[in-house]
Amino acid sequence: MSQVSIETAQNVVLHHEVASLGDRIVAYIIDRLVIFAWIIVWALVLVAVKPGDSAMFVILVIVLFLPISFYHLVCELFMDGQSIGKAAMKVKVARKDGGQPGLGAYLLRWLLRPVDQFNGLGLIVVLINGKGQRLGDLAAGTTGITLKQRTQLKDTLMTTVQEAHQVRFPEAVRLTDAQATLIKEVLNNTRTDNRWVLMDE
Numbered sequence: 001m002s003q004v005s006i007e008t009a010q011n012v013v014l015h016h017e018v019a020s021l022g023d024r025i026v027a028y029i030i031d032r033l034v035i036f037a038w039i040i041v042w043a044l045v046l047v048a049v050k051p052g053d054s055a056m057f058v059i060l061v062i063v064l065f066l067p068i069s070f071y072h073l074v075c076e077l078f079m080d081g082q083s084i085g086k087a088a089m090k091v092k093v094a095r096k097d098g099g100q101p102g103l104g105a106y107l108l109r110w111l112l113r114p115v116d117q118f119n120g121l122g123l124i125v126v127l128i129n130g131k132g133q134r135l136g137d138l139a140a141g142t143t144g145i146t147l148k149q150r151t152q153l154k155d156t157l158m159t160t161v162q163e164a165h166q167v168r169f170p171e172a173v174r175l176t177d178a179q180a181t182l183i184k185e186v187l188n189n190t191r192t193d194n195r196w197v198l199m200d201e
Contacts, residue, residue: 018132019091019144021123030085035068073110077103090147097141105140112136 042064049060067074075083081093081101093109095101112135116122122134132144175183 016145019146021126023089023091024144027085027089027091030088031083034084035071073106076106091144092147093142094145095142101142105142108140109136112139
């Protein structure tokens, strides 16, 4: 599974797994099912209401197709980079420079979605690229990452110590798992020039 390295503002490099092609395809299918369910519901409403005048019919058609058109854009904006399908598969859109994608990035992804869907072009680009990026992602500087935890025992804080080991910082037991993991990440990060300054902080 390929990874993307995102450097935070604190010069800590976080490694995220790129969302697998299978997860993205299943998320896409779930999103299609949600849209299909929306169409069925409003088709039933149209049949039940039987609008007599054309103005009412136009309004109902707009109410039907407007959410479908803006589904991905609105979902990603208000669901922190996820659609319903992405949330179900624990996939998220993230910026490659570590920041939170903004309206411009989401809008660019949304505008290029029809191009990506043309003859499966987006799927081909994801396969070739290897970083989970379709054309919309390449243009917006984003990628799809997985939020699933795939940790092994060696990735945890558990490590073997000698019997004669003396605990130097007993107050470390008050650290939360997130704080301890961040410290471990800083200690293992040898790529930054100011590593010792970060460790002191």
